[in-house]
Amino acid sequence: MPELPDLQVFSHNLTKALKGKKVKRVEVHNTKKLNVSSKELSAALEGKTLNRVERSGKELHVHFSGDQVLGLHLMLNGKLYLFKEKNEQKYTIIEILFDDDSGLVMTDFQGIATPTLNPKETDVPDALSDELDLKYLLAQLQKKKTAVKNMLMDQHIVRGIGNAYADEILWDAKISPFSIARQIPEEKVKELLKSIKNVLKDAEKQILKTHPDIIAGEVRDFMLVHNSKKKETPGGHKIHQKPIASRKTYYTDEQVEY
DNA sequence: GTGCGTGTTAAACT
DNA sequence: CAGTTTAACACGCA
Numbered sequence: 287m288p289e290l291p292d293l294q295v296f297s298h299n300l301t302k303a304l305k306g307k308k309v310k311r312v313e314v315h316n317t318k319k320l321n322v323s324s325k326e327l328s329a330a331l332e333g334k335t336l337n338r339v340e341r342s343g344k345e346l347h348v349h350f351s352g353d354q355v356l357g358l359h360l361m362l363n364g365k366l367y368l369f370k371e372k373n374e375q376k377y378t379i380i381e382i383l384f385d386d387d388s389g390l391v392m393t394d395f396q397g398i399a400t401p402t403l404n405p406k407e408t409d410v411p412d413a414l415s416d417e418l419d420l421k422y423l424l425a426q427l428q429k430k431k432t433a434v435k436n437m438l439m440d441q442h443i444v445r446g447i448g449n450a451y452a453d454e455i456l457w458d459a460k461i462s463p464f465s466i467a468r469q470i471p472e473e474k475v476k477e478l479l480k481s482i483k484n485v486l487k488d489a490e491k492q493i494l495k496t497h498p499d500i501i502a503g504e505v506r507d508f509m510l511v512h513n514s515k516k517k518e519t520p521g522g523h524k525i526h527q528k529p530i531a532s533r534k535t536y537y538t539d540e541q542v543e544y
Numbered sequence: 545g546t547g548c549g550t551g552t553t554a555a556a557c558t
Numbered sequence: 559c560a561g562t563t564t565a566a567c568a569c570g571c572a
Contacts, residue, residue: 287550287551344551359552361551361552362549362551362552363550396550398551400552441551441552448550448551449551450550533550
């Protein structure tokens with residue numbers, strides 16, 4: 287599953303590929319997760335022009351003229367494809383056909399990737415937004431007795447961080463993922479905030495450099511800790527693994543447990 | 545053939 | 559009751 291930096295690159299590339307195209311038709315093949323009827327969705331989007339694609343947490347927001355927004359959440363295994371003339375993908379959830387006969391399709395063999403017409407705005411800050419600052423992060427951490435990794439991945443607290451990047455961020459900040467959130471000293475929370483921003487932004491740059499046109503899948507090979515191919519970090523520290531909340535977690539002895 | 549990975553939600557559990 | 563953990567989703571991939 288793509289995580290925040292992958293999605294950030296997708297949004298950029300989708301904007302580039304689709305900006306200015308006019309929607310000819312919307313076809314929903316799987317309405318299970320859609321928040322409106324396929325009729326309503328068609329009515330909302332047909333004839334509208336695609337303005338841009340943005341990332342919001344782990345969701346992509348496709349902005350159309352007339353203030354219409356289509357949210358696309360890929361969940362675990364959702365994928366996006368562009369096509370010319372005909373969508374030939376299996377497991378199609380939704381496809382948007384433009385009036386030049388090109389199109390965008392979202393697939394998911396599990397059927398849990400979710401399209402949402404005009405998704406509700408939320409007060410939860412995106413990991414890369416300015417609203418995620420030291421004051422907010424401290425206040426949230428102090429409320430929690432759970433492992434800091436669980437808190438980082440909780441989309442009700444910070445939007446956009448998944449399993450793999452949580453490990454990378456905590457290693458970068460030299461904080462053990464098992465640390466109890468409220469016990470992390472303020473000085474270290476500063477480090478954590480810095481690591482959140484740096485790790486995610488750096489990853490986006492790496493992905494853009496190595497996969498300039500990517501709109502699906504995920505790029506993980508540059509990861510230093512959350513990487514099954516790596517036995518030790520660049521500094522030569524052995525990488526351990528142990529589940530947290532049944533998710534595989536990679537860490538080293540460099541990380542202090544609070 | 546086998547089992548792991550992956551986000552979210554709802555249900556189960558403490 | 560509130561907070562936390564687990565099952566389900568169902569296939570690609572190694």
